[in-house]
Amino acid sequence: MNATQEARSPKAVRISSTPDELADISPLLDAAAAGVGDVPALLALAKDVGETAPKPGTGSTAFLWEILASITAVDVAAGRILEPHLDAAAILAQAGAADFDDAPVDLPFDGTWGVFAAEAPGLRLEAQDADGAVVLNGSKPWCSIAAQLDHAVLTAHLDGGGRAAFAVDLHAAGVSFADPEWTSLGLREVPSGTVHFDAVPAIPLGPAGWYYQRPGFAWGGMGVAACWFGGAVAVARNYAESLKKAADGGREPDQLALAHLGEIDRTLTGLTQYLARTAARIDAGELSGAGAWSEALRVRGSVAAAVERVQSLVSQNLGPAPLAFDARYGKRMADLSLYIRQHHAMRDDAQLGALTFKGDHPW
Structure with a gap:
């Protein structure tokens, strides 16, 4: 089998589903194969998958993992782009179902999403109160393809200590993207860099530690x-x-x-x-x-x-x-x-x- 044949006939990775159930993944695998190296196409695929993929813990976790494994088997970068988008969908759903003291979280899951929770020496993102709302100030490292995404779930430090999760619009005023300076030969399509926030509005997703x-x-x-x-x-x-x-x-x-x-x-x-x-x-x-x-x-x-x-x-x-x-x-x-x-x-x-x-x- 040469590379062209492999790209034309991707095969699903089975964990526990039946062959008929796995057949539903085939169009997604064809799209992943066609989109290798094309980040906008892979983001469009992530949006399509995000509309129908099951959430973990809702009865079809193995099928969710088969989607992730199968697309990564076609192209690792495609899986690397898809996974945080689906994870963000799960986080928002979990926040929406949680019994918080404040008003329940009810955010539409539209556009493309990332999840940024890494920390790095010398960089700190803080969530601060601003007349009853929350704004983000500081910098967040290891934000993969952030400049090409619409939204993100990210973690930030609180004034009272600890960290909490927030949803943020990456197109908002005050968001800026540093050059990733990505030199890796691996995951070249998915560079990770630092994102800077200057009084950027954010929506809390639970109290300190919930994430x-x-x-x-x-x-x-x-x-x-x-x-x-x-x-x-x-x-x-x-x-x-x-x-x-x-x-x-x-x-x-x-x-x-x-x-x-x-x-x-x-x-x-x-x-x-x-x-x-x-x-x-x-x-x-x-x-x-x-x-x-x-x-x-x-x-x-x-x-x-x-x-x-x-x-x-x-x-x-x-x-x-x-x-x-x-x-x-x-x-x-x-x-x-x-x-x-x-x-x-x-x-x-x-x-x-x-x-x-x-x-x-x-x-």
Whole structure:
């Protein structure tokens, strides 16, 4: 299968849905394949998907993750653009359903959205009272393609301490975008830079801490892992097709190549079963309490480790040629390597270990 054929016939990534259910994803995958490298087209796809995609915890979490994984398998950057848009939709829905002391949140989900919650030394975004309203002042780092988005859910520091989430119009007066100075060869279409806010009106989405304490925070983190999983599946599919192509040309895979394919198979099959079980637990209400974040750390860590292992095995077997001469393969490997760095490796494991030490574990 060459790159053109792969682009013409994208295949969904199955977690637990039936083939008929997955068939509904096919038009989305065709659109993702047609939009590779075209950010406006991928944003238009995100808007279309956002109108119909299920929210996590509402009975179809596995299908949501299949959408994320399948589009990322077509193009990692497409998944990277889609995921925060769907996460923002979920956050607004969760804020709308929450029982806050103030008036309930009721925001239309229109346009394109990002989610910006990262922090960086020397940069601080503050939410301040302005005659009963809230305005944002300061700077927010790691805001991916912010200049091309309409809205964002972001976190800001409060005068009384802590951080809270807010919805903001990125076209509002007082919003300015620094040059991202993005030099990465991975996710070149999705540069992250700093956004500056000067007395920009914002709508609160819950009190201090709500953004991080809600179960949806953990669910959203697992949605990112579903994207990583889709990227790993695409790398594995590419490897299997390469072995078949070589065999068709008279070069049968040796024992080492088959052993690595077998390891990839059991790794991805195990993750598929884990994601299916976890999605079912979310929908059953079993991951809506204190244990949700522990499970998110397990899922994210397991998927991130699997991605790196699959990439390593495939790179060792295929050698330098596809990295040098296959643009689609090289792009996927570079995009995925950068994307999984959202996982903080041993620091996340240390956080999980602290929770485990307190007794938050299933064993």
